[in-house]
Amino acid sequence: xxxxxxxxxxxxxxxxxxxxxxxxxxxxxxxxxxxxxxxxxxxxxxxxxxxxxxxxxxxxxxxxxxxxxxxxxxxxxxxxxxxxxxxxxxxxxxxxxxxxxxxxxxxxxxxxxxxxxxxxxxxxxxxxxxxxxxxxxxxxxxxxxxxxxxxxxxxxxxxxxxxxxxxxxxxxxxxxxxxxxxxxxxxxxxxxxxxxxxxxxxxxxxxxxxxxxxxxxxxxxxxxxxxxxxxxxxxxxxxxx
Ligand SMILES: NC(=O)c1ccc[n+]([C@@H]2O[C@H](COP(=O)([O-])OP(=O)(O)OC[C@H]3O[C@@H](n4cnc5c(N)ncnc54)[C@H](OP(=O)(O)O)[C@@H]3O)[C@@H](O)[C@H]2O)c1
Numbered sequence: 001x002x003x004x005x006x007x008x009x010x011x012x013x014x015x016x017x018x019x020x021x022x023x024x025x026x027x028x029x030x031x032x033x034x035x036x037x038x039x040x041x042x043x044x045x046x047x048x049x050x051x052x053x054x055x056x057x058x059x060x061x062x063x064x065x066x067x068x069x070x071x072x073x074x075x076x077x078x079x080x081x082x083x084x085x086x087x088x089x090x091x092x093x094x095x096x097x098x099x100x101x102x103x104x105x106x107x108x109x110x111x112x113x114x115x116x117x118x119x120x121x122x123x124x125x126x127x128x129x130x131x132x133x134x135x136x137x138x139x140x141x142x143x144x145x146x147x148x149x150x151x152x153x154x155x156x157x158x159x160x161x162x163x164x165x166x167x168x169x170x171x172x173x174x175x176x177x178x179x180x181x182x183x184x185x186x187x188x189x190x191x192x193x194x195x196x197x198x199x200x201x202x203x204x205x206x207x208x209x210x211x212x213x214x215x216x217x218x219x220x221x222x223x224x225x226x227x228x229x230x231x232x233x234x235x236x237x238x239x240x241x
Contacts, residue, residue, distance in 0.1 A: 130186075
C-alpha cells in the first residue's frame with residue numbers, strides 16, 4: 001500500500017471536478033481522475049500531468065455500474081487503498097420540469113446518474129476506503145436538494161422547481177446522512193458539499209462563480225485532517241437539510 005494519500009474524483013474531465021482534481025493534486029496527493037469518456041478523461045489527465053501532478057485515469061460511467069467495480073480493482077492493484085472519494089459527476093436535463101409535468105424518462109435518467117450512480121461508486125469503493133485507516137467521502141450536492149430551503153418561498157432559488165435534479169440531490173443528501181450514521185463509530189467521514197452556482201457546461205456557463213470558487217469548499221473539506229461527518233456544507237458554512 002502506498003503512503004501518499006489517494007483521491008478518486010468522478011466526472012473529473014471538466015468543470016468543478018477537474019478543478020478539484022487539480023487542487024488536490026497540487027496539495028501533493030495521488031489523484032485518480034474518473035471520466036465516462038475515455039478520450040476526454042485521458043486528455044484531462046495529460047493536462048494535469050503536464051502541470052507536474054500525480055494523476056491517473058480510470059473509466060467510471062455512472063450509468064454503467066460495472067465500471068465502478070473495475071475501477072476499484074484498478075485502484076486496489078495500483079495503490080492498495082483510497083483515502084478520499086468525491087462523488088462529483090452529475091447531470092441536469094433539458095426535459096426536467098416541475099412535479100406536475102416533469103418528463104418521466106428525464107426523472108429516471110437524472111436519478112440513475114446523480115443518485116444511484118453515486119451510491120454504486122461508493123459501494124464499490126468502500127473496501128478501499130476502509131483499508132485506508134482514516135478516509136472521507138464527499139458527495140457534491142446542491143442547495144436545490146435542500147428540502148428545508150425548498151419550503152421557503154422567499155429563498156433566492158424558490159422558483160427552481162425542477163423535480164428530477166432537485167430530488168436527485170435530496171436523495172444524495174439522504175444517502176450522505178445515512179452513510180454517515182453507518183460509519184458514526186468508524187473511520188470514514190461522509191459529507192455533502194454544495195459548490196454554489198458556478199459557470200460550467202452544466203448550466204451553459206450562467207453561474208456567477210468561477211470553477212476555482214466552486215471547487216473551494218470541496219477542496220477545503222477534502223484536505224481537512226479532522227473532518228466533520230454527516231454535514232451539508234457550503235462556503236458560507238452549514239446548510240439546512
Ligand atoms: N455548476 C453549478 O452551478 C453546480 C451547482 C451545484 C451543484 N453542482 C454539481 O457539481 C457537480 C459538477 O458539476 P459541474 O458544474 O462541474 O458540471 P459539468 O462541467 O457538466 O461536469 C459534470 C461532469 O460529470 C460527468 N458525468 C455526467 N454524467 C456522467 C456519467 N453518467 N458517468 C460519469 N460521469 C458523468 C461529466 O462527464 P462528460 O464530460 O462526459 O459529460 C462531467 O465530467 C455536479 O454533481 C453538479 O450537480 C453544480
